[in-house]
Amino acid sequence: MKPQSYKNHIFYYPPHHYFFYGAVIAAFAVCGFGIYKYEEQRLLWIFMAAVIFLITWLAVMVRMHYALGNQNRIVRLEMRLRYYILTGKRFEQIEERLDFKQIAMRFAPDEELPALLDKAIKEHLSPDEIKRHIINWLPDKMRV
Secondary structure, eight states, X not given: OOOOOTTTOOOOOHIIIIIIHHHXXXXXXXXXXXXXXXXXXHHHHHHHHHHHHHHHHHHHHHHHHHXXXXXXXXXXXXXXXXXXXXHSSOSHHHHTTSOGGGGGGGGSOTTTHHHHHXXXXXXXXXXXHHHHHOSSOOOOTTOO
């Protein structure tokens, strides 16, 4: 593999970027042609276009689902690192007692995080309650 540079840093996944999107565009073009050329079969061509649209939409949604799953994993790792840096203790034992949505406390700044975490565990706070206890909100501007 070549060393990365400005000229080659963009990565295309040929089956996805060229074949899949190319096939979708071609299929829509064929359907569009069929809709106008074969008036007696217009409903069939519209149905085929709708099926192609649904398949494309499903592919995009699955891709988004994978991105969100990966992002959630990164959020967990971020919380583990922050907790370890702040307390010198591992987060995994505490993490087992929390629902993933309770990790909403990641929006708390470092000064508030350990106390908020203890309170969330002791009082079984919901994600919304955790967010309401945060005084100085730490926004996540990189969420997918």
